[in-house]
Amino acid sequence: MAILSYWGYGQYQARKNLEIYLGNSYQRSFYEMVENIEQIQVHLAKAMVANSPAQNILNLTKVWRSADLAQADLSQLPLSESTLYDTAKFLNQAGDYAHVLAQKNVKGELLNQKNREELQDLRKYSAQLSDALHQLEANIFDGKMNWSELVKKTADELGDSKHNFIAKNINDLEEEMEKYPTLIYDGPFSDHIKDIEPRAIEGKEIDKEIVRKKTVELLDIIGSKEVEIKDIREIKGKIAGYTVDLKTIEGYNFNIDFSKKGGKIINIVSSRGSQGVNFSQKNAIEKGKKFLESIGYKNMNSTFFEIKDNIAYISYAYEQDDVIIYPDIIDLQVSLEDNRVMAMDALAYLVAHYDRKIKKPEISSNEAKEMASGKLNKVDSVQLALIPKSGLKEVLTYEVRGEVGNEVYLIYINALTGEEEQILQLIKSSNGTFSI
Numbered sequence: 001m002a003i004l005s006y007w008g009y010g011q012y013q014a015r016k017n018l019e020i021y022l023g024n025s026y027q028r029s030f031y032e033m034v035e036n037i038e039q040i041q042v043h044l045a046k047a048m049v050a051n052s053p054a055q056n057i058l059n060l061t062k063v064w065r066s067a068d069l070a071q072a073d074l075s076q077l078p079l080s081e082s083t084l085y086d087t088a089k090f091l092n093q094a095g096d097y098a099h100v101l102a103q104k105n106v107k108g109e110l111l112n113q114k115n116r117e118e119l120q121d122l123r124k125y126s127a128q129l130s131d132a133l134h135q136l137e138a139n140i141f142d143g144k145m146n147w148s149e150l151v152k153k154t155a156d157e158l159g160d161s162k163h164n165f166i167a168k169n170i171n172d173l174e175e176e177m178e179k180y181p182t183l184i185y186d187g188p189f190s191d192h193i194k195d196i197e198p199r200a201i202e203g204k205e206i207d208k209e210i211v212r213k214k215t216v217e218l219l220d221i222i223g224s225k226e227v228e229i230k231d232i233r234e235i236k237g238k239i240a241g242y243t244v245d246l247k248t249i250e251g252y253n254f255n256i257d258f259s260k261k262g263g264k265i266i267n268i269v270s271s272r273g274s275q276g277v278n279f280s281q282k283n284a285i286e287k288g289k290k291f292l293e294s295i296g297y298k299n300m301n302s303t304f305f306e307i308k309d310n311i312a313y314i315s316y317a318y319e320q321d322d323v324i325i326y327p328d329i330i331d332l333q334v335s336l337e338d339n340r341v342m343a344m345d346a347l348a349y350l351v352a353h354y355d356r357k358i359k360k361p362e363i364s365s366n367e368a369k370e371m372a373s374g375k376l377n378k379v380d381s382v383q384l385a386l387i388p389k390s391g392l393k394e395v396l397t398y399e400v401r402g403e404v405g406n407e408v409y410l411i412y413i414n415a416l417t418g419e420e421e422q423i424l425q426l427i428k429s430s431n432g433t434f435s436i
Contacts, residue, residue, distance in 0.1 A: 254271075288302070
């Protein structure tokens with residue numbers, strides 16, 4: 001009996017330690033998100049008053065980068081895609097619109113009055129978002145809110161609990177972001193484009209019983225067994241569907257979203273943490289690829305990765321006819337402790353993916369290499385890649401990877417015209433590979 005009691009206490013203590021660990025991790029992501037949103041506000045203000053193209057490019061690029069980082073931080077919080085849909089949409093649009101304007105400045109097109117008015121709107125709502133998050137921050141310091149509670153409860157439970165303090169803060173934030181006006185421009189997150197039906201969603205509508213069956217099958221693939229499916233609810237968002245709240249035999253909470261049409265897995269959010277490193281980055285990438293294949297997402301290859309808190313954050317892009325299709329992206333989180341999938345976001349893939357008719361290149365890979373080599377000291381590889389452009393346009397390019405000194409760059413050469421489409425710098429660190 002004493003041994004059983006000790007074992008039970010040890011299990012209880014382990015769960016408490018995990019909750020504390022996860023709470024600290026989520027809190028760090030939250031603080032980093034607040035800081036990045038403040039940077040959005042600062043650089044939007046500078047972009048509104050700057051008159052030189054060079055200053056506009058600098059400030060708008062910083063808005064784009066800060067919005068991207070804030071979106072990454074938001075995705076790491078224990079909330080489903082449907083819970084903070086409008087906040088995520090705002091961050092996507094703010095960053096993308098700034099990027100579009102920066103590219104126009106590069107081409108010599110200065111900001112007009114309409115651009116400055118739209119930047120003013122973005123700044124206004126970034127300020128309101130920042131204020132709302134600072135209120136949340138103050139509540140955390142006052143002890144009224146903690147991330148451990150969010151680990152235990154699912155997003156929909158919080159949303160239904162009107163008297164729950166955390167729910168009130170989150171719901172107030174989303175209600176404020178719903179007021180954000182329609183923003184139509186020549187970019188991939190413009191409202192007129194986001195209204196287009198997701199391309200990869202097809203098939204018959206499924207009911208809750210099929211959702212329940214698919215949930216059990218998914219958990220078997222992940223390597224967990226459910227103890228209790230708490231609820232299955234319909235959700236709204238970019239893709240209509242069902243959200244499943246459940247607890248596994250190991251004590252982890254999962255939130256899984258399925259599309260109503262076709263039963264596609266949209267995203268997975270879990271309370272699982274990773275407290276050690278027993279597997280390599282290579283193991284995690286291979287595991288993620290096999291996982292995606294097992295749930296119907298085939299021909300996915302890793303592009304970029306980041307390691308944070310013993311978790312591999314990996315982006316996979318679809319490959320068709322030896323061409324990397326960058327619009328068709330799925331993000332995974334894989335634990336380096338036990339090499340199990342912890343989270344997934346397939347929304348971008350489901351919106352963009354379809355069977356494309358890819359044109360044959362008009363120039364050869366050697367010609368593309370020659371065109372890019374003038375900017376590079378050394379060329380490491382040349383790969384065909386389809387990249388997204390303004391609106392719904394996609395461009396077939398050669399991705400030329402090379403080096404200038406100790407820095408690594410990706411130069412995208414149009415495979416039909418030979419024009420230079422884009423240049424990205426790869427930032428390598430011990431935690432991963434990033435592009436700017």
